[in-house]
Amino acid sequence: MTPSRKIVAIGIALVALAALSFTLSHVSLGVAALPVAILIAVGKAGLVVHFFMELSDARASAILAFISGILLLAILLVLAVADVETRAAPPLLPANHAHLS
Amino acid sequence: MRELHADHFESLEVQAHAARLGTWIFLCSELLLFAGLFTLLAASRAHDPRGFHEGMTHAARTLGSINTGVLLVSSTTAALGVQAMRENRPSRAFWLVLTTATLGLVFLAIKIAEYAEHIDEGILPGGHGAWFASHADAPLYWTLYYLMTGIHAIHVFVGMGLLVWTAVRVRARLIVHETSYKLDLVVLYWHLVDLIWIFLWPLLYLA
Incomplete structure (x- = not known):
């Protein structure tokens, strides 16, 4: 082909x-x-x-740059979503502070 | 005969490698810009699945999907342009690169039509507009929709400009078969714009 x-x-x-x-x-x-x-x-x-x-044909330095970007993106995504998903419900406001909200 | 590479490079091959590496590093910095936005999207969606579902069911799925096809075809014509240049067929490369830029213009025209439709319905960023009176949960989705598709559209616009500029340089024989890597660099950027849309489309329009 x-x-x-x-x-x-x-x-x-x-x-x-x-x-x-x-x-x-x-x-x-x-x-x-x-x-x-x-x-x-x-x-x-x-x-x-x-x-x-044509990343597979690129030199190792270019492949390394791209893999680093993808890896950092994956770490950021996984940690941020894990944080949001595992947060406990916020505590209720204490009665004596409720008027401030 | 005039050297094709700059004085501070040993050879054209070394210059091409330096340019390619620099472009890949630039593309990674672009990736990190979108990484922040995709993270915001993923975290917001995890936090507010109902609002996202409400927003997404109203998104212009058909127009967004047509745009996906347009960008995928444009990436194909861009890759064909690079191949034509490698085969020393500059005229064919010129038309293929110009076709790619035209498809970018089609993408932007469809995107503007999509925005106009939503603005007409009263859907504006930040939960402004009449539509939100009956859809109180969806402001976050639409704010991210406008932000992410808007930043992506700016990239399409910049990419189009680069493609036209490169096509003109191919036509003027300022980029020749030996220096075809210069076309590769611009086309690499165009593929990144396509890559970002490949993920934006399902996340904002489909699922």
């Missing part, structure tokens, strides 16, 4: 995955809806990074 044909094939695959996401958004998947949508998005992102941005 010529490089141009390969690029067109990847483009078609990307649009097909987007169509799959759109179709699934009309199906009631319950709590699985978000993980499924993100999983498809990760698949599309993988295709773009690997075939269009």
Whole structure:
């Protein structure tokens, strides 16, 4: 397959995955809806990074820069969401401070 | 014959590598800008799932999805443009890069139509507008919607400008087969803009 044909094939695959996401958004998947949508998005992102941005062909320094960015993003996301999800309910205001609110 | 690389680089190959590494580091800094926004989105959604559900059921899913298709096709034409330049076909590369920029314009036009529709309905950032009188839970979703899609749209606009500028330089033979890496750098930025939308679309419109 010529490089141009390969690029067109990847483009078609990307649009097909987007169509799959759109179709699934009309199906009631319950709590699985978000993980499924993100999983498809990760698949599309993988295709773009690997075939269009050619990260695997880049030198190690560029790969390191990109992986560092993704790693920092993941740490930030996981810790922030874990914080919000595990917070205890705020205590009630003491009676003698209630008038200040 | 004029050297194609700057004096302080040993060779064109070294210059291209330095430019590519610099671009990847720049893309990572862009990623970290959006990291803060995605974190805000994820934490807000975890904190207020009902408000997000209410907001998302009213989002312009069809227009957002058409825009996804437009950006994915634009990434494909951009990659084809890079390939054409590598094959020493500058005229083909010029038209492909210009097509990519035009698709960026289509994306922005659809985005403006989407904003106009929401503003007409009385949906403004910060929970302002008549729509929120009957949808009191959704202000946070819509504020993040305008913030994130707005910042993304600014990136599309900048990317379009860079693509047109690069296309003109290809046409004027200021970027040639040997220096085609200069087109790669701009197209890398365009792919990042696409990557960000790949995640924004499901999180703001679909699920």
